[in-house]
Amino acid sequence: HTDCPALDAVKLHASLGARRQEAINALRTESVHHRAKSQSLIVEICNKTDNHAKVFGDIVLYILHETGLYNSPNKELVQKETMTALESVIPRSSMDSFVGQPDTEKVKQLDELWRIVWGIRLFNRESHKGGAGVPDVVTELTSLLQTTHATCEQHRDQSTSTCEDYQAVLSPETKLDFDKAVRGRLAEEYANRRLYQWWVARLAAQVDEALAETARMRPEYETCVSEITKIVSGSASVPKSQIYPRFIELSDKWDALKKQLTTVRDIKRMLDLLLSAHSTYTVTLKPSLVELARQALGRLEQPPPANPLLLEREVNDAREAHGCTYHASLPEGASLTHGGFCVVSLALEGVPKAAKVEIGVLEFQARYYGFSSEKSMKLFVRTPERFTAVLSREVSPVVMAWIPVLGLEAELPLEAYLTGTRQKPVAPLPKEKVDADTQTGQIPAYKDYKYQWNEWELRRLALKLADLRNKRTHSCQTTLSHFRRENDTQCYPKRQGTTQTLVDRGTQPAHTAQYIAGLRGDPDSRLRVVRVTFDE
Secondary structure, X not given: OOOOHHHHHHHHHHHHHHHHHHHHHHHHHHHHHHHHHHHHHHHXXXXXXXXXXXXXXXXXXXXXXXXXOOOOOOHHHHHHHHHHHHHHHOOHHHHHHHHOOOHHHHHHHHHHHHHHHHHHHHHHHHOOOOOOOOOOHHHHHHHHHHHHHHHHHHHHHHHHHHHHHHHHHHOHHHOOOOOHXXXXXXXXXXXXXXXXXXXXXXXXXXXXXHHHHHHHHHHHHHHHHHHHHHHHHHOOOOOHHHHHHHHHHHHHHHHHHHHHHHHHHHHHHHHHHHHHOOOOOOOOOOHHHHHHHHHHHHHOOOOOOOOHHHHHHHHHHOHHHHOOEEEOOOOOOOOEHHHHEEHHHHHHHOOOEEOOHHHXXXXXXXXXXXXXXXXXXXXXXXXXXXXXXXXXXXXXXXXXXXXXXXXXXXXXXXXXXXXXOOOOOOOOOOOOOOOOOOOOOOOOOOOOOOOOOOHHHHHHHHHHHHHHHHOOOOOOOOXXXXXXXXXXXXXXXXXXXXXXOOOOOOOOOOEEEEEEEOOOOOOOOOOEEEEEEEOO
């Protein structure tokens, strides 16, 4: 299918979803590697107790690793400024007190140390007194947000206008004269553009959220810098209990801005992938057709405004049968199901229309449904189960492209296939009534007592088998082999009838027993030892 707009939309959605998952996995992997390296450095610092100079150097490396400047291009200057900032917090002469502490206290102080040192370096950069290698996160984040926001707004407006053109052409009210094949093709192109517009709107919403978050965090960062400036400039000697928490706060706010920059970069990559995904199909929508559709819609009479009381009465009459509840407006904090589209138009026309909230909404099974017209709402009230079960095992390409837009991923059947991909219909399983005997005897146990679930044990057995294969013998061995085969010496003589001893009969050694006599009886009897030998 090289010229199928609906399948092209599905491929676009899959590629964007895979790109997002790759970004999540890469961020998780980077975080795991970072924590593993940090733990290794902490263990190395805690184990060194004799050489204080090496402990100081390891702390510097730990700070560079936590700040992300371990492989900075200007590494020498970065290390020099880091060592200077660290020595202002904990001098080299005071390393004895640090080394003599327990490991738990060392870990706690290391976490505070790198944040304090990083706050000092950030303040020096804002004061134009250093800050080598420190990236300008605030400026880069602001610039990237502005360009990304402008790009999203431009393409969102363009995609919205294109979707409105397709919706006008496909509207039944226009009564345009084109056959079913042309209408199906336009419906596929409309689904493709609607999915594209959904992704652009989704990324634009994330950019708007990032803009609002950045607008909140940037003044807080600048305020923290100005407060530190007032404290430092107001006195020549500032207590550590007053200035160190400020440096830690500055470090945390800069770290939040850096994470925000990482998020915006991922959004920008997603947007670039979305814009670079060229469609492989030929656009069949002509401007003349759009003009005819808009002229036809302009000649239509506007329907009278909805009567909420009448609609509520009709819905309440069928409430006991189908359980629908009418609301004149969408309740506060609630959202429309299926992305704000009318499911009745999807089921009847194959193309969902945007719901009109001004005619009211229906609540069915704890969900709120919107409709494109009063007629669609009345049809839904009669048989809601018909329209709520949108997906089945056989899904058309157009519906497949609409699934992300309508939020139907969770309702997709476990076994689904595209329409036309199966040559034979799925026949129901044959049913047959048979008699079954009750099991009276013992059922043999099917247990594998040699089953191994441990991966390392399986590896050990595999190595053992591989080692045994290297020790097997071959018939082509040389005469110098230890396990050589010599057919001329393979003789087995018959057993002789007699034994190879001088006495040709069985022998048994004599057994000697020793007793003490005279322990009982006459008081005048004498004790004596009796030794008896048994030959048989």
